Amino acid sequence: MLRTLDQPRRLPSEIDLALLWSTLVLLVIGMVMVYSASMATAEAARQTGNQSSYFLIRHGVFLIVALVAAGMAFQVSMATWQRWSPWLFVIGFVLLALVLIPGIGREVNGARRWLSLGLVNLQPSELMKLFAVFYAADYTARKMPYMHDLKKAFLPLASAMVAVGVLLLKEPDFGAFVVIISIAMAILFLGGMRARLFVILIVVLAVAFAALIIISPYRRDRIFGFMDPWADAFGRGYQLSHALIAFGRGELFGVGLGASVEKLFYLPEAHTDFLLAVIAEELGFVGVLVVILLFSLLIQRAFAIGRQAVALERFYSALVAQGVGVWLGVQAFINMGVNMGVLPTKGLTLPLMSFGGSGILANCIALAVLLRIDWENRQLMRGAKL
Numbered sequence: 321m322l323r324t325l326d327q328p329r330r331l332p333s334e335i336d337l338a339l340l341w342s343t344l345v346l347l348v349i350g351m352v353m354v355y356s357a358s359m360a361t362a363e364a365a366r367q368t369g370n371q372s373s374y375f376l377i378r379h380g381v382f383l384i385v386a387l388v389a390a391g392m393a394f395q396v397s398m399a400t401w402q403r404w405s406p407w408l409f410v411i412g413f414v415l416l417a418l419v420l421i422p423g424i425g426r427e428v429n430g431a432r433r434w435l436s437l438g439l440v441n442l443q444p445s446e447l448m449k450l451f452a453v454f455y456a457a458d459y460t461a462r463k464m465p466y467m468h469d470l471k472k473a474f475l476p477l478a479s480a481m482v483a484v485g486v487l488l489l490k491e492p493d494f495g496a497f498v499v500i501i502s503i504a505m506a507i508l509f510l511g512g513m514r515a516r517l518f519v520i521l522i523v524v525l526a527v528a529f530a531a532l533i534i535i536s537p538y539r540r541d542r543i544f545g546f547m548d549p550w551a552d553a554f555g556r557g558y559q560l561s562h563a564l565i566a567f568g569r570g571e572l573f574g575v576g577l578g579a580s581v582e583k584l585f586y587l588p589e590a591h592t593d594f595l596l597a598v599i600a601e602e603l604g605f606v607g608v609l610v611v612i613l614l615f616s617l618l619i620q621r622a623f624a625i626g627r628q629a630v631a632l633e634r635f636y637s638a639l640v641a642q643g644v645g646v647w648l649g650v651q652a653f654i655n656m657g658v659n660m661g662v663l664p665t666k667g668l669t670l671p672l673m674s675f676g677g678s679g680i681l682a683n684c685i686a687l688a689v690l691l692r693i694d695w696e697n698r699q700l701m702r703g704a705k706l
Contacts, residue, residue: 336694339621342614343672343687347383349611350595350673354379357583357598358591358675375591375675382440382677389681390688398637398696401689402458409455409480415444416487431667433491443678445488445496449503449647450682452484456504457639460511464635467512474513474521477504494532495668499651501525506646507639510626543664562587563594563659566601574604591675593667596659611673612656618687619649625694632700637693644686648672 358375368374419425419432426434426441434441459477466472481504488497505525509518533543549557549564566582569575580601583590590598599607622645629638648671655670657663669676671683 334695334698335691336621336625338617339625339687339691339694342618342621346611346614346618346672349599349614350670351376351379351383352577353595353599353602353673354591354675356578356580356602357595359578360584361590364585378677379675379680382680385677386681386684390684393685393688394692394695396689396692398634398640398689398693401454401640402461402636405451405454405458408451412444412448412451413484413487415442416448416484416491419444420487420490431491431493433493440677443676445491445493446676446678446682448484448488449496449499449651450686452481452500452503453507453640453643453647453686455480456507457636457643460507460639461636464512467508468514468517470517474508474517477508489532493667495654495666498529498654498666499647499668502650503643503647507643510642511635511639549661559588559594559665560658560661563597564661566594566597567660570600570602570604570607572604573606574600574602577602589667592669593655593674594659595670595674596656600659615648615652615671619645622648622690625690625697628697629693632697634693634697634700637696641690641693644690647686648683 355373355376359372362368362374363370363372365374371377415435419435424435425432426436428434433445434443456477460467463473481501484500485497488494488500505518505521533540549560553561562582566580566587569581575581580590580598582601583598587594587597596608596611599611603610622641626638626641626645629635629641651668651671654663654666655668655674658666658668669679671679
């Protein structure tokens with residue numbers, strides 16, 4: 321009797337080991353480096369109880385919850401994810417709206433991006449990235465016959481993403497907006513949108529992003545600080561200048577694990593947005609190269625799994641797999657670019673590695689879904705039926 325796809329076997333030979341191990345290694349390196357980057361500030365802060373392991377413990381708890389959630393997500397068939405895609409997108413939209421309501425949304429450093437759940441905070445924009453992958457993949461799979469038609473193929477999805485963008489910009493969370501738009505556009509392109517139309521839309525988006533930067537004083541300051549961080553090293557160029565100092569100190573092999581100077585109250589958000597700078601200082605060029613190679617392997621496997629799904633005519637699964645690859649690739653690229661001074665400073669964490677429960681949760685669920693797609697591909701090739 322043929323097994324069905326609702327009864328997954330967890331044999332190592334039935335999943336992509338390269339994807340699994342690259343994910344686990346990134347999670348482990350992230351946990352070690354979060355502890356290294358945060359121990360000094362945690363020990364000195366009253367709100368952490370002066371416990372050097374405060375962020376390590378919380379990150380460990382987040383990681384356990386995320387892995388349990390990932391295990392549960394792996395049990396869900398892709399047909400079920402597709403049925404729930406529109407509803408998940410609606411749930412994400414409602415959560416983003418709740419964040420903006422005074423008394424419900426929590427404000428930190430001038431940004432209102434979190435919902436308080438008692439002991440922890442939920443950041444809906446992180447979950448919305450995952451929901452955007454599901455929704456855009458479902459939408460594109462249904463609209464494939466109309467990919468040549470701007471009105472039928474692009475405008476409905478664009479309207480939904482603009483609505484999400486309005487909420488994100490009110491938080492404000494420009495970085496999440498860029499990532500979600502990148503996901504939607506990439507999935508449309510992978511779904512068969514004409515190259516000429518895609519190029520026109522990219523130009524329009526570039527102009528729109530430039531306008532958003534010009535009309536926003538704090539975004540303009542970030543651009544100027546990025547262009548010459550040393551002109552105002554104690555002001556708008558403070559974060560980038562210290563990140564560059566960390567990279568310079570690390571040289572080839574780093575100053576040694578735990579020996580970073582920049583994490584000692586010089587580099588802000590060392591355990592979140594600027595974790596790569598601490599890795600560069602402590603583990604050097606070699607450490608940064610290992611992280612880049614692991615992300616490259618993970619993204620390559622995502623696209624390979626997507627291509628296999630296309631060969632099996634599983635177009636929704638293919639778009640989800642490649643959408644996850646685009647999401648993690650774009651976000652990792654932006655974070656690394658910011659840390660290295662290649663891109664303007666932007667508040668995006670390094671996927672799978674930076675401190676933050678919502679981000680770790682969304683990333684782990686996304687990769688569990690990716691493993692599920694690969695598992696279903698392998699079962700179909702073995703003769704199992706849907």
